[in-house]
Amino acid sequence: MALPENTEPLRPLRALIFKEWLKIRWVLWGALLISLGVLTLIALEQRQLFRNNKPFDVWFMVIFRRRLFYAELRFIPLAIGVISGLAQFVPEIIKKRLRLAFHLPVSETGLILTMQLIGLTASLLTSLGLLAGLALITHWYYPAEIVFSAVITLLPWLLAGWMGYSATVTVLIEPVWFRRIVLLAIYFGLIRFFFAGFSYGDYSLSWGWYVLLTLATTMPVFLSGHRFRRGFHT
Amino acid sequence: MIVRLARHLLILLTMLAASFYLPEFYWQLFYKKPIATRITHSIIQDDFLITRTDTQGTTTYWTTQGQSLTRREYIQNNPFLFYSQLQRWGIAPDSVKGYPMRDFSNRIHTMSLRFDPRETAIAQIPLYPLLESAGEYITLSFPDDFFRIRQRLEFISPVDRSIVDSLTIRFSDALDAAGFQYPAQSIYGNPTTHKIFDEGYYVVDQAGRLWHLKKVDGKPFIQLIELPAGCQVQSLQVIEHPIRQIRAALLTRERDYYFILWDDYRPVRLPLDRAPGRPGTVSIYLDPFGCQLLHNRENSTTCYLLDRDYRLLKSHTETWTPRHETLAGRVYGALFPYSCQIRSADDRYIHLTLRLNGWPALIGIAVALLATLLARRYYPALRRSPIAELGWVAVGGLYGFIALLLIPPDPED
Amino acid sequence: MTNAIECLNLTHCYGSKIVYENLNFHVERGKIFGILGKNGMGKTTAINILMGFLRPTAGRCLVLGEESHRIRPETRARIGLLHEGHIQYDFMTITQIERFYAAFYPRWKRQYYYHLVDKLGLSGDHKIAHMSCGQRSQIALGLILAQDPDLMILDDYSMGLDAGYRHLFLDFLLDFVRTDQKTVLMTSHIIQDLENVIDDAIILGYQKLLAQLPVSTFRQTFHAYRFDTPQPVEVLRRESLIRNIETLKQHVTVFGFFGVNELEALLDKNGITHGQITEIPLSFEEAFIGITGKY
Numbered sequence: 001m002a003l004p005e006n007t008e009p010l011r012p013l014r015a016l017i018f019k020e021w022l023k024i025r026w027v028l029w030g031a032l033l034i035s036l037g038v039l040t041l042i043a044l045e046q047r048q049l050f051r052n053n054k055p056f057d058v059w060f061m062v063i064f065r066r067r068l069f070y071a072e073l074r075f076i077p078l079a080i081g082v083i084s085g086l087a088q089f090v091p092e093i094i095k096k097r098l099r100l101a102f103h104l105p106v107s108e109t110g111l112i113l114t115m116q117l118i119g120l121t122a123s124l125l126t127s128l129g130l131l132a133g134l135a136l137i138t139h140w141y142y143p144a145e146i147v148f149s150a151v152i153t154l155l156p157w158l159l160a161g162w163m164g165y166s167a168t169v170t171v172l173i174e175p176v177w178f179r180r181i182v183l184l185a186i187y188f189g190l191i192r193f194f195f196a197g198f199s200y201g202d203y204s205l206s207w208g209w210y211v212l213l214t215l216a217t218t219m220p221v222f223l224s225g226h227r228f229r230r231g232f233h234t
Numbered sequence: 235m236i237v238r239l240a241r242h243l244l245i246l247l248t249m250l251a252a253s254f255y256l257p258e259f260y261w262q263l264f265y266k267k268p269i270a271t272r273i274t275h276s277i278i279q280d281d282f283l284i285t286r287t288d289t290q291g292t293t294t295y296w297t298t299q300g301q302s303l304t305r306r307e308y309i310q311n312n313p314f315l316f317y318s319q320l321q322r323w324g325i326a327p328d329s330v331k332g333y334p335m336r337d338f339s340n341r342i343h344t345m346s347l348r349f350d351p352r353e354t355a356i357a358q359i360p361l362y363p364l365l366e367s368a369g370e371y372i373t374l375s376f377p378d379d380f381f382r383i384r385q386r387l388e389f390i391s392p393v394d395r396s397i398v399d400s401l402t403i404r405f406s407d408a409l410d411a412a413g414f415q416y417p418a419q420s421i422y423g424n425p426t427t428h429k430i431f432d433e434g435y436y437v438v439d440q441a442g443r444l445w446h447l448k449k450v451d452g453k454p455f456i457q458l459i460e461l462p463a464g465c466q467v468q469s470l471q472v473i474e475h476p477i478r479q480i481r482a483a484l485l486t487r488e489r490d491y492y493f494i495l496w497d498d499y500r501p502v503r504l505p506l507d508r509a510p511g512r513p514g515t516v517s518i519y520l521d522p523f524g525c526q527l528l529h530n531r532e533n534s535t536t537c538y539l540l541d542r543d544y545r546l547l548k549s550h551t552e553t554w555t556p557r558h559e560t561l562a563g564r565v566y567g568a569l570f571p572y573s574c575q576i577r578s579a580d581d582r583y584i585h586l587t588l589r590l591n592g593w594p595a596l597i598g599i600a601v602a603l604l605a606t607l608l609a610r611r612y613y614p615a616l617r618r619s620p621i622a623e624l625g626w627v628a629v630g631g632l633y634g635f636i637a638l639l640l641i642p643p644d645p646e647d
Numbered sequence: 648m649t650n651a652i653e654c655l656n657l658t659h660c661y662g663s664k665i666v667y668e669n670l671n672f673h674v675e676r677g678k679i680f681g682i683l684g685k686n687g688m689g690k691t692t693a694i695n696i697l698m699g700f701l702r703p704t705a706g707r708c709l710v711l712g713e714e715s716h717r718i719r720p721e722t723r724a725r726i727g728l729l730h731e732g733h734i735q736y737d738f739m740t741i742t743q744i745e746r747f748y749a750a751f752y753p754r755w756k757r758q759y760y761y762h763l764v765d766k767l768g769l770s771g772d773h774k775i776a777h778m779s780c781g782q783r784s785q786i787a788l789g790l791i792l793a794q795d796p797d798l799m800i801l802d803d804y805s806m807g808l809d810a811g812y813r814h815l816f817l818d819f820l821l822d823f824v825r826t827d828q829k830t831v832l833m834t835s836h837i838i839q840d841l842e843n844v845i846d847d848a849i850i851l852g853y854q855k856l857l858a859q860l861p862v863s864t865f866r867q868t869f870h871a872y873r874f875d876t877p878q879p880v881e882v883l884r885r886e887s888l889i890r891n892i893e894t895l896k897q898h899v900t901v902f903g904f905f906g907v908n909e910l911e912a913l914l915d916k917n918g919i920t921h922g923q924i925t926e927i928p929l930s931f932e933e934a935f936i937g938i939t940g941k942y
Contacts, residue, residue: 015750055392063359095734104751105724109236143395145359182640189251196576201357202584209586222240231701
C-alpha cells in the first residue's frame, strides 16, 4: 500500500468528532430515515383526514377532542437517544476500549465532555429535524395556535430523548454493576416524568424546569467516567 | 472539581426521584380511602340526608340525627331527584309540598351539574367555534369557521386558514364599540351541538372584565357582566340548561363562587366556605324550591340549601379525618420532609414542584441524621463522606440518607 | 533523573486477596524491562496502576517523574501503551485509525506505521475488525511506533499471537528501541521469546516478588541440580536459597541461586544423604518455571 497523500492532519477535536461519527453515523442515518418515515405517515394521514372529512371537523377533533395526530412521535426521540448512546459507547465498553481514549493526551474532563457533546448534538439535530418536520406538516393544515401547541407538546418528548442519551451513556461507562442498576433506576424514574401527560400543552407551565432537569442529568457521566478511569470496583 | 459537582448533582437527582416515588409507594401501601359522603336536602323531611359509600361499594343512608334509612326510603325522600324511579314503582306523588307533579320532568324542572374549576385549568388551543344561537333548526350545527381573540376577533376558515373578513370586521367592530380590551385572557364555552341551545362564550378581556359573546342571526351579541370590584375570574362554567335560571358558575381568584343569573346577568355570590385549601368541586342542583350546593373539599363536604333567590337557608357539613391527620399521615409527615409532585389538584397541567410537609418532618430528619451517623460506623464507603455531607440528610431527611448510601464518595474524594 | 518508572512500596488487594505487598522496582531509562510471572500474578494490575487505571491500595508509582494517577496529557503523549489483546478501535480502517491518532501526537511519524502495516498486504480501507490477531498486533505496534514515544508499555504483547507474529513484533520493536534509546516495560507469560530482548526483570509470584535482577545475572546465578535421596526433602524449603523443589520418587530437582558446593552444604546441614549431584542446564523459560513453579 502506498503511503497515503499527505493530507492536513486532523486537530484533536476533529479527530474525536471523526471517531464518534464513525460509530453513530448509521444510527443517525437510521434515525433520519425513521423520522422521515413517521413524518411522512403523519403527513399522509393528515391528507387523508382532510380529504375524507370536513376541515372544521378535523380541527375540532384536534382542539376539543384533544387528538394528538403526532402521537406516533412520542417515544421516537427517546429511542434515538438510547440507541445513539448504545452505538457510541458499547464499542467503548467492550474490552474496556475507553481506556484507549483516556490514554490520549487530552484531559479526562475534556474527553468526556467532547464525546457527550457529540452525542447530544447528534440527538439535538435529529430532534430539531423532527420538530421542524412536524411544524411544517402542522403549518400546512393548521393555524399558528395548533403549530405552537404541537411544538410545546413535542418538547418534553425531545427532552426525554436527550435524557435517555445521558442515561445510556452514564450507565454504560459506570464500571460497577450495582451502581449501574442504581443509575438505571434513577434515570428511569426521572424519564417517566416526561411521559406523564397525554394531552397537548400539558407541560406548558413547567417546561423550563424540565429543561433544567434534563441539563442536570448530563452531568453524572463525569462521575462514571472518572470511576471508570480510576478502575473503581465498589 | 467537576467530578465532585457531578456526584452532588447525582445525589440531588436521586433525592428528587426518591421524593416522588417513595411517598407514592407509601400511600399505596398505607392509604385507606375515606368513606365517600354525599349530602342532599330532603324536601319531604326538611332535613339533610347523608349517603355514605365505603371502599367495598356498600352504601348506607342516614339522617342528621343518625337514623338510618333504607335505600327505598332515601329515594322516596328525594322525589325531585328520583321522580322517574318513583314512577316506576308506581308511588310517584301527585304533588310535593304543594308543587304539582303532573307535568314534572327532571330534564326541564331540575338542573344537576358539577362545577370543577380544575376542568378549565388546562392547556387549551384558543380557537373556538361560534355557533348560531338563534338558528332556524331545532338542532344546533357547527359553523364553518373558528374564532380567536388576539388584537381583534378573527374568524378563520379551516379550509384554507384564511381570515373570514366579513365576520371578523363585524364582530371586532362590535367589541371595540363595547370597550373590549384585547387580547382575551381566557374564553369559556361549551362547544358542542349536543345541547338544546347555545349561549356562546364568556370572555375575560385584558383588563379582567367579563363579557358574554354570542352570535344571534349572524350578528354579534356582546354583554358586559358587572362583577364586584376587584373580582378576577379564575374559572367559569357555562350553563346552557332549559331551566334558564343560571348562565354560568364562576370561581374568582379570591375564592368566591358566583352564579351569573339568567335574566339580568346579575352576579350572585354563593355562601360557600372560603377556608384555605383547595377550592374543591361544587355540585349544583336546582329544583322548583330552590338550590342545593354540594361543596366537596379535601376533608369535608357541605350541603347548602338556598332559596329561589340564592339566599342561604341552612347547611350541613360532614367531615372526615384528612389524610395527613390519620396515623399513616402523621408518620408520612415525619418520614418525608417534602414530596415531589408532577400533578396538582388545582389544574390538569404537568408540573415539577416540591411540596413541603411541615415541622413534623424535623423528626424524620433527626432520625435520618442518626441513621447516617450509625451507618458511617459500619459502612466503610460512607465513612469517606465528609461531615459536611450530612447537610444532604439535614435537607433531605430520608432521601438524603438513601442518596448517600447509594452514591457514597469514592476513595479519592 | 535516570528512572523512567519507579514503584515504591506498592501494595494492592482485590478485596481481601493480596496481589502484592510493598513491591519496589524501578525501570532505568533506555532499558527494556520485563514484568514476568504466571497468569494471575498481577502483571496487568501493575500496568493499570502505572497508567492510572487502577488506584493501588498503598504505595505510589512515578512514571516519567509524575504520579501515576495524575499524569499530565503532555506526558501521556510520550508514553506508548499497548493494552492486553492489542485492543484498538475495530470499527476503523487501517487509514482511519492512523489519521485519528496522528491528531494527538506532535511527533507522529506515519512512515513507521505504514512501513509495518505495508507488510500486511491489505488495502487502506480494510477494517481492523476483519483482521486476525496477528494482523491487529501489527496495527497496534505500528501505531505505537508512529507515536515515537519515550516510554513504551506493552501489556502482554504476545497474547493470541503465533510464533511468527511474536518474533516479527519483537524484531520491529527492538530495531526501534535500540535505535533511539527508548525505554520499554513489557509483560508476558511466554518467556522463551524474551531472553535476548529484556535487560532487567522482576518475576512475580503469588503475593510476593520472586526475583528482581538483570536477565543476564538471573541466567548466570540461577541453577537447577538433580540428585537422588530416599529421605523426604521438604525440610529444604526452609532454606532461603532454595526457590523450588520438584520430587519424583527418589529423584529430586532443586532450583535456586546457589552453586553445587552451597547445595552440598545445605544437604549436609539438613542431614540429607544423597547420590551424585548433577547440574541441569536451564533455558530461560526453564529457569522461569524453576523459580515460579509448575503449579
